[in-house]
Amino acid sequence: MEGLGILSAILWLPLLGILALFLIPREKEELIKLITLITVLLDFILSLILLLKFDYSNPAFQFVEKRPWLDIINSFYFLGVDGISILFVPLSTLVTLLCVLISWYSIEEKIKEFYLALLFTNIAMVGVFISLDLLLFYIFWEALLIPMYLIIGIWGGPRRIYSTIKFFLYTFFGSIFLLVAIIYLFLTFGTFDYTFLVGKALPFHVEKLLFLGFLIAFAVKVPMWPLHTWLPDAHTEAPTAGSVILAGILIKLGGYGMVRFLLPLFPQATLFFAKLILILSVIAIIYAGLACLWQEDLKRLIAYSSVSHMGFITLGIFSLNPIGIKGALLQMINHGIVTGALFMCVGVIYDRTHSRAIKYYGGLASTFPLYAALFMVFTLASIGLPGTNGFIGEFLILQGAFLKDRFLVVLAATGVIIGAAYMLWLYQRVFFEKPSAGVYNLAPMRWNELTALISMVFLVFLIGLYPNPFLDLMRVSVTKLLTNLP
Amino acid sequence: MGVALWSEIVILVAVALLLLLVALFHVAYLTYAERKIIARMQQRLGPNRVGPRGLLQPIADVLKLLHKEDIIPYGVDKPIFHLAPLVSLVCAASGLALIPLWDTFVLSNLNVGLLFLLALSSLSAYGVILSGWASNSRYAFLGALRASAQLISYEIAMSLALLSVVLMAGSFNLQDIVKAQMESPFKAYIIPQIIAFFIFMVSAIAETNRVPFDLPEAETELVAGYFVEYSGIRFALFYLAEYFGMVVMCALAVTCFLGGYIGPFNIPGLPFFWFLLKLYVLLFFYIWVRATLPRYRYDQLMGLGWKVLIPLGLLNLFFTALLKLWL
Amino acid sequence: MILEMIVFIYLSLGMIIPGILAIISKNPVHAVLWVLVLILHQAFMLFTLGSEFLTAVQIIVYAGAVIVLFLFVVYMINLKREEIWKVFVKKSPLGFVIFLIFIFFFLKSLTFLTALSPHFKAHLPYDLTQGTNLWWIARYLFTHFLFQFELVGVLLLVVVLGAVFLLRKLKEVEGGSL
Amino acid sequence: MVTPSLNFGSLALEMLLLFSGIFLFLVDHFMKNKNYAFWVSVLTVIASLFILLFIPFGDFTKAFRVDFYSSSIKFLLTIGFFFLLFLSYPYLKTFSALNFGEYYGLLFFSLFGAYVMISSQDFLTLFLGLELMSVSLYFLIASQFLYKRHALEGSLKYFIAGAVSATFYILFLCILYYATGSIYFEEVIKKLSQGHLRGELLVSFVFFLGAFSIKLSLVPFHMWAPDAYESSPLPIVVFLAGIVKFALLAVLIKVLILAFSPLKLELGKLIIPFALFSILIGSLLAIKQDNLVRLLAYSSIAHMGFAVLGLTSGEFSGYGFSLFYMFVYLFTTIGTFALLIYFIKINTHLLNINNLAGISKDFPLCSFLFLIFLFSLAGIPPTGGFMAKFYIFVMLIKAKYIAVALLALLISVIGAYPYLRVIKVLYMDEGLIHYKKKSFSILLTLTLIVATFITLLLGIYPKPLLDFIQRTLFLYLSLQFFQF
Structure with a gap:
């Protein structure tokens, strides 16, 4: 169990890139970009190797690394992946890779800092998904705030400072409850070791409180309905890469945390609160869906659609059966890909026109056909058209939730319809109708944008048409997860 | 509370009153002596109209002052204005109670008598400051500020000089100091402590605001210094306080440096003879200085105190300590 | 015994009342003078406790030097009459509350200590019969x-x-x- | 009467400091080139580090004791002081009218006071050490008046606060002496462990705490801090906020262990409101500040609140965490002020936050380091500030003060805002003026490297230092058991 393995390699590889960047003078912009790209690419390749070497029939944690770290409070440097987290590691590295690509030309100032922040983000994201020590988890969780704060605040839109401080304080506020709960767990059991804590019984009232402590932190990140207001602002004002990371990974952290910690650690409380969360999820789905209908701003609309989709994911998680959870996990990946891609698309035209207002556009389909086609794919995936990945996820979630509560599923299913409505209406407004003055003479798509978007299209159809391997990866682990639930 | 206590108190009061009367008498004739001696030194006659050779002059002066109108100027701080001369006089005069005039005659034989004398002399600064402030007059205020600065600075030098005496004698008790002098090989500390004696005399002159250190009441600059607004009996009190201060300082010098009441031989029937003799010599010295020296400039005065007397006093203290350690 | 008691009560009142008067005096010079009165009483309280040395030092240092300097300062900055108490309460209500809290604790400690007093004598760490007060102080x-x-x-x-x-x-x- | 031991060997360190202070004062008038003072100081500090390593443990009379605890704390303080000298040199180069041997001399006197206080065995020596430490600071703060007229005001405020503190302390001493008849720690704890006088000593401790919280600038006695900090020369701010408070906290812990340990739980409860209000008010008032030094002053108030929270549990590990907190804070402050000294060298107006706008363009590395220190102050991982806060929370929850921990945590969210604002200005605002770069002195570079390294290292791997501190305290505990 000792020693450094592939997980540490994935985790700390960007650190090499960071050190290299420190040594390069800031004038050599191309070199900076190139080194970042190579680092991230290597990291992605490493994570693919991890994916290939993963034994999906084994429910236990694999590639485990455990070495003493803070003896005094019995905390370990403890890494490992299982079926739940395995998919998120390549997703994180992939998203970072795409972010590097998509920002290749669009970031024009403070280039060195930007790529440093990206690499740092990568470390923190991967760290969150693979750490099995609660304290380590918390540190990565919080450390992720720093680069995100900077990315939104420095390279964001006009109202970036308001958004970034709102984002920071919201999430920081949520994390505090998490910290207290973690410390309480540590003091009760004397360890931060996740594998040790699973299945340990707690008094019911304590469990409820701890559950709430964890839940607030995760719910802010997800974001669940009443705590979602930071998200539209942050998404809207962030630079493209920031939005992609936010949509692709950051808000998945909440969902991942729920599956990873809430269900196994606090089974009774999970049952107790499941209903409440289901209701909140449905409210989120419908409320955010309706909110999308009168958004004037492209990014804001997609941001609200994220809230709605994340409602589906929490719905799936708290249906508390294998189908729902698997659906939720898969949908997290899907949503990361699809929404990330949508933000990239918005980024593409934003870079050319510097406007996000929907009414500014119109008739893009005739002036920018390739782009329109790509956007169409992601729109449909977002709606959940069969054949795209969105369909698989949503279908599994609704199926799982149906077993739990039929009435809510009916309500949630209306969310799908609303989703179709706002996305298609958006598509119609932007791409068809009469072309507006601003959309002529747009520069053709660059190599970096094309690479990023086309690889996303590939993923959309890969998962949509052949989801089995992905589901297989998580099957055993999810089953094991649910054995703890009474 | 028995009869013994009461009788003790009655006797104490009686002796104190007696002492005070004698001292007042001395003070009164000190003024006369001063005027006479200075006159002689300046080739004048001095007071010679009231009584034979002007001997009743002091009494006439007192009567005149008592009859004058007691003016209270406008805008003064009345309670403090009334209080100040009393403070001055009391602080100056009560020092006498601690001086041993004879081996069985000392009003209050304290363990730390010397310290109390210093304490009283430092309290006498209040008479000056308060009168200056309460008078609500620029001249008085300036005089008061000068006086108090001077008092405080010279007090340190004086204490240092006295401390070396204390070091020699090993006691703060004045009676003990006198006895220690008797037992010492020199019979009087003026011989081993000549520097201390010099420092003490200079600071004593400054403490009592006498020429050449009479800056606070310099007529030519400040009219009459801190008591310029006083008249009549209150002025007399200040006047008295100054001469009382002289007497007490000289008595202290006699006690600490000149062997006190001890003389080369006893004269039967005249117990205070040696003490008074030494006292008169020192008082004469005081008057002599006044007749001889011009007034210092203020910064010279402060410089002398801080830059000469205090370091000298410290050095002297240091060497006395070495002497004490090795001998 | 009664004489001692009377002297003690007089001296204590002589410390407490001037203390209060010093605080509420509107004229700063008067305030300083009240402090002087307080210090003199304090000195004589020490005297009644058999510590002549401390009495003398108290008068020389505090009455002779410190208070004189205070008077100087008051003269120099030329303080006018002030409504000190009202200003204090009005300008800094928080400070006033804290002041009250500490007064409360102080009184509480006093009640504790008076309850204790029969069990405790004055803690003189030395024996006055073996030497004078001055000698012991020097020795310590x-x-x-x-x-x-x-x-x-x-x-x-x-x-x-x-x-x-x-x-x-x-x-x-x-x-x-x- | 027992003749006390006059073991001058155990005083070696203090005498060294005192004599080099006096030496600097004596020599300074005759030296034309004032840089000698810095080198004398550096030599002294290096010598004192050596002395610390080889000093024999022992007593000097009953009042002063060199033991493992005091030596360890002195060691940590001396290291901090060493870097403080490194900060002082470039600062005094910039503000050459301050460049006197007396500056270093007064610093040594102050440090001397702190060391005496740490080694004291009775409440009187403690008091004298405390006063010695503060008295030199009054002058050091005021020394800036050549450049800022209101420096005298700040100094005077600190002085008045110090006088009030002394009054409280003397009240405490009176009550203590009346109740126990002694001023020695041992006697107090003997009385307490026999079960006597608990109430009386508890009340007396209120005054002790009052005195200390003035010096530690805990609410409600914090008013002096912003003004005093703003008026002082920047290295003196580090001294005030880092070293002085570290020493004070170490002494507070020592008193809690050696004199009041049977009462430690009650005393812990007494500390809580002070600490919580400090965190709250420090965080809230920092929001509105435009001057960086004032902001850091308020943040120091909040930080002291956190550090003191570690004392509430009455456990040894909690005390250790408090010391750890102070050490982290010390080095974060050193780093921050090293940067501020560089900024002030560029332009004195850069201490105003709004003037820092967009400075990250011209000084990318400096702003990046500034960012690290600010995040450490805000307590965000992976910096030392987070670890320090984290341990305090562990302590609080362990001691079942969950509500307190939650409150402190929630307030710390507010507390993060001022730092975020500075970062915002640094990175996200557009700067109108471009500043010219000035040469970066080697001493500053060295200090910055060390401070950054320590800040990050303690955030990632704090084990060695924590072990060291805990062992020190544990040794104290066992020592105490042997005595009784």
């Missing part, structure tokens, strides 16, 4: 409390050096005019 200062005594010396040295340091700077800046 130079053996038992040597370190503290030297520290006080260092403290005074530092204060003097610091004052010289500041004034030297001031002179350099303002061309020697003070």
Whole structure:
């Protein structure tokens, strides 16, 4: 169990890139970009190797690394992946890779800092998904705030400072409850070791409180309905890469945390609160869906659609059966890909026109056909058209939730319809109708944008048409997860 | 509370009153002596109209002052204005109670008598400051500020000089100091402590605001210094306080440096003879200085105190300590 | 015994009442003078406790030097009559509340201590029959409390050096005019 | 009467400091080139580090004791002081009218006071050490008046606060002496462990705490801090906020262990409101500040609140965490002020936050380091500030003060805002003026490297230092058991 393995390699590889960047003078912009790209690419390749070497029939944690770290409070440097987290590691590295690509030309100032922040983000994201020590988890969780704060605040839109401080304080506020709960767990059991804590019984009232402590932190990140207001602002004002990371990974952290910690650690409380969360999820789905209908701003609309989709994911998680959870996990990946891609698309035209207002556009389909086609794919995936990945996820979630509560599923299913409505209406407004003055003479798509978007299209159809391997990866682990639930 | 206590108190009061009367008498004739001696030194006659050779002059002066109108100027701080001369006089005069005039005659034989004398002399600064402030007059205020600065600075030098005496004698008790002098090989500390004696005399002159250190009441600059607004009996009190201060300082010098009441031989029937003799010599010295020296400039005065007397006093203290350690 | 009691009560009142008067006096010079009265009473309280040395030192140092300096300062900055109490309460209500809290604790400690008093005598660590008060003080200062005594010396040295340091700077800046 | 031991060997360190202070004062008038003072100071500090390593443990009379605890704390303080000298040199180069041997001399006197206080065995020596430490600071703060007229005001405020503190302390001493008849720690704890006088000593401790919280600038006695900090020369701010408070906290812990340990739980409860209000008010008032030093002053108030929270549990590990907190804070402050000293060298107006706008363009590395220190102050991982806060929370929850921990945590969210604002200005605002770069002195670079390294290292791997501190305290505990 000792020693450094592939997980540490994935985790700390960007650190090499960071050190290299420190040594390069800031004038050599191309070199900076190139080194970042190579680092991230290597990291992605490493994570693919991890994916290939993963034994999906084994429910236990694999590639485990455990070495003493803070003896005094019995905390370990403890890494490992299982079926739940395995998919998120390549997703994180992939998203970072795409972010590097998509920002290749669009970031024009403070280039060195930007790529440093990206690499740092990568470390923190991967760290969150693979750490099995609660304290380590918390540190990565919080450390992720720093680069995100900077990315939104420095390279964001006009109202970036308001958004970034709102984002920071919201999430920081949520994390505090998490910290207290973690410390309480540590003091009760004397360890931060996740594998040790699973299945340990707690008094019911304590469990409820701890559950709430964890839940607030995760719910802010997800974001669940009443705590979602930071998200539209942050998404809207962030630079493209920031939005992609936010949509692709950051808000998945909440969902991942729920599956990873809430269900196994606090089974009774999970049952107790499941209903409440289901209701909140449905409210989120419908409320955010309706909110999308009168958004004037492209990014804001997609941001609200994220809230709605994340409602589906929490719905799936708290249906508390294998189908729902698997659906939720898969949908997290899907949503990361699809929404990330949508933000990239918005980024593409934003870079050319510097406007996000929907009414500014119109008739893009005739002036920018390739782009329109790509956007169409992601729109449909977002709606959940069969054949795209969105369909698989949503279908599994609704199926799982149906077993739990039929009435809510009916309500949630209306969310799908609303989703179709706002996305298609958006598509119609932007791409068809009469072309507006601003959309002529747009520069053709660059190599970096094309690479990023086309690889996303590939993923959309890969998962949509052949989801089995992905589901297989998580099957055993999810089953094991649910054995703890009474 | 028995009869013994009461009788003790009655006797104490009686002796104190007696002492005070004698001292007042001395003070009164000190003024006369001063005027006479200075006159002689300046080739004048001095007071010679009231009584034979002007001997009743002091009494006439007192009567005149008592009859004058007691003016209270406008805008003064009345309670403090009334209080100040009393403070001055009391602080100056009560020092006498601690001086041993004879081996069985000392009003209050304290363990730390010397310290109390210093304490009283430092309290006498209040008479000056308060009168200056309460008078609500620029001249008085300036005089008061000068006086108090001077008092405080010279007090340190004086204490240092006295401390070396204390070091020699090993006691703060004045009676003990006198006895220690008797037992010492020199019979009087003026011989081993000549520097201390010099420092003490200079600071004593400054403490009592006498020429050449009479800056606070310099007529030519400040009219009459801190008591310029006083008249009549209150002025007399200040006047008295100054001469009382002289007497007490000289008595202290006699006690600490000149062997006190001890003389080369006893004269039967005249117990205070040696003490008074030494006292008169020192008082004469005081008057002599006044007749001889011009007034210092203020910064010279402060410089002398801080830059000469205090370091000298410290050095002297240091060497006395070495002497004490090795001998 | 009764005489002692009367003297004690007089001296205590002589400390408490001038203390209060010093605080509420509107004229700063009067306030300082009340403090002087307080200190003199304090000195004589020490005298009745059999400690002549401390009495003398108290008068020389506090009455003779400290209060005189206070008076100087009051003269120099020319304080006018002030409604001190009202200003204090009005301007800093929080400060007033804290003041009240500490007064409460102080009174509480007093009640504790008066309850204790029959069990405790004055803690004189020495025997007055074996030597005078002065002798014992000297002895303690130079053996038992040597370190503290030297520290006080260092403290005074530092204060003097610091004052010289500041004034030297001031002179350099303002061309020697003070 | 027992003749006390006069073991001058155990005083070696203090005497060294005192004599080099006096030496600097004596020599300074005759030296034309004032840089000598810095080198004398550096030599002294290096020598004192050596002395610390080889000093024999022992007593000097009953008042002063060198033991493992005091030596360890002195060691940590001396290291901090070493870097403080490194900060002082470039600062005094910039503000050459301050460049006197007396500056270093007064610093040594102050440090001397702190060390005496740490080694004291009775409440009187403690008091004298405390006063010695503060008295030199009054002058050091005021020394800035050549450049800022209101420096005298700040100094005077600190002085008045110090006088009030002394009054409280003397009240405490009176009650203590009346109740126990002694000023020695041992006697107090003897009385307490026999079960006597608990109430009386508890009440007396209120005054003790009052005195200390003035010096530690805990609410409600914090008013002096912003003004004093703003008026002082920047290295003195580090001294005030880092070293002085570290020493004070170490002494507070020592008193809690050696004199009041049977009462430690009650005393812990007494500390809580002070600490919580400090965190709250420090965080809230920092929001509105435009001057960086004032902001850091308020943040120091909040930080002291956190550090003191570690004392509430009455456990040894909690005390250790408090010391750890102070050490982290010390080095974060050193780093921050090293940068501020560089900024002030560029332009004195850069201490105003709004003037820092967009400075990250011209000084990318400096702003990046500034960012690290600010995040450490805000307590965000992976910096030392987070670890320090984290341990305090562990302590609080362990001691079942969950509500307190939650409150402190929630307030710390507010507390993060001021730092975020500075970062915002640094990175996200557009700067109108471009500043010219000035040369970066080697001493500053060295200090910055060390401070950054320590800040990050303690955030990632704090084990060695924590072990060291805990062992020190544990040794103290066992020592105490042997005595009784």
